[in-house]
Amino acid sequence: MPSRRVTDFLLFAAVFTMSFEKIFWNVAGKIALTEVLSILFVGAYALRRLGRRDGSLPRTSGIVLAFFAAFLLVYLVGFYNLETTQGLTQFGKGMGKFVLHFAFLVAAVDYLFRSSERVYWRMLAWFCLGVAANAAYGVIQLAAAQAGRNLDATLIQPITGHSTQINIYGAVGGSNVYRIDGLTPDPNHLGIQLIVPLLVLGPLYLRLEPKHRLRVPLALLIAGLLAVELATLSRSGLLGLGVGFLVLLIPYRRLLISRAMLVPLALVAALVAYEIHRRPHFFNTVIASRLQRGGRSTTAHFQVYDFIPQVLHMHPLFGLGFNNFSVYYQFVTGKTNWGPHSFYVSLLVETGLVGTALFAVFLWYVFRRLRAARAIGRALAVAHDPTAARLRPVSWGLTAALVGTMAANAFYLTMTAFFFYGFILLVIALPVVFGRRLQALV
Secondary structure: OOOHHHHHHHHHHHHHOOOOOOOEEEOOOEEEHHHHHHHHHHHHHHHHHHHHOOOOOOHHHHHHHHHHHHHHHHHHHHHHHOOOHHHHHHHHHHHHHHHHHHHHHHHHHHHHHOOOHHHHHHHHHHHHHHHHHHHHHHHHHHHHHHOOOOHHHHHOHHHHOOOOOOEEEEEEOOEEEEEOOOOOOOHHHHHHHOHHHHHHHHHHHHHOOOOOOOHHHHHHHHHHHHHHHHHOOOHHHHHHHHHHHHHHHHHHOOHHHOHHHHHHHHHHHHHHHHHHHHOHHHHHHHHHHHHOOOOHHHHHHHHHHHHHHHHHHHOOOOOOOOOOHHHHHHHHHOOOOOOOOOHHHHHHHHHHHHHHHHHHHHHHHHHHHHHHHHHHHHHHHHOOOOOHHHHHHHHHHHHHHHHHHHHHOOOOOOOOOHHHHHHHHHHHHHHHHHHHHHHHHO
16 A cells, blocks of 8 residues: 555655646657656545555545546537547547546645645645646746757757747747746646636735745745746736636725735846846837737637527537547647637537536536635634634635636637646545644534
């Protein structure tokens, strides 16, 4: 039986690497590093359960299993709408990811239920540090590109065997405009992923005691993540961050304009002002390009919504088939870039009205878990339990991050990625782990 230390390590390693989308191998399909680690974690968890011979599951794991069965039923019914061999291949790939996502969720929730609160806090820390490491790689990647070198070719290609490079947005006056994408295949992916640590760590930082040892490191980390967010030039990322910020105004409207919050913002503002002063024409051109509403990129984000009525006319209830938007997109447009540019378009087109309604119920359940976590935090605060000072900010931060991610996915597609399911794990496990503390006080 694997030791708890080994199982902890596999869990932390899996969540740490969930944003490292470039690190994958083509072995019987595309398999990422985080998926390998997640499979090992699920295996270690299963061996530990077999060793205990305990078949019970926490209620949350049971509900996740029920959602898994419901989604599986919808996808299998939609399977009969597939019309091509290519569609069948895409369906098989999607199903493999789907099964792993939910197996990881069920196993991890049960494992955290049987672990200490410290394991949850460490998992949250490793999840956020994974995004921070991704962002740090992006900064080095940008510096290397400006020096005429491809960092991916030096570090990523020898490991994975496939070639990648930093995103090149265009050129201004003969100088390339780079968008930081770090260890993701697209700068918008990184921009949306950064929403989570920014919105989760922000409230936690604001609630720290003035002389807490993490106060300065968190201020610097938030400033660095925000600077990388801007360097991705991701409008979807900034949209999600802005919407999440509005959510945080509900409980933290006074703290968000406090001196503590102004420190990281001032650091980023100074860096941006310096860069604009150094190359005013370059940055004015880039910013104007990202703000324009009539460009090809903007048009593509809105045009994909035209596919919804077309597909619903053919298959209104269960759509074209799971993970099959790309097949339909290529058939209709002749383009092979396969991008729905919207999670909601993908959801409606692939799973129809039934699948969309089911996913809405799933999100409703996730929000209910966040509500439960905030209620536990309030109850602990009434009982003068010091844990409330950490639980309540994290609960609100996760709420804001979920709303922000949903907003960002109106014009991009990251809510099908493993990273999103790692984030969902943080949400639904929160009341499971800390509800025990409240029960002990009652």
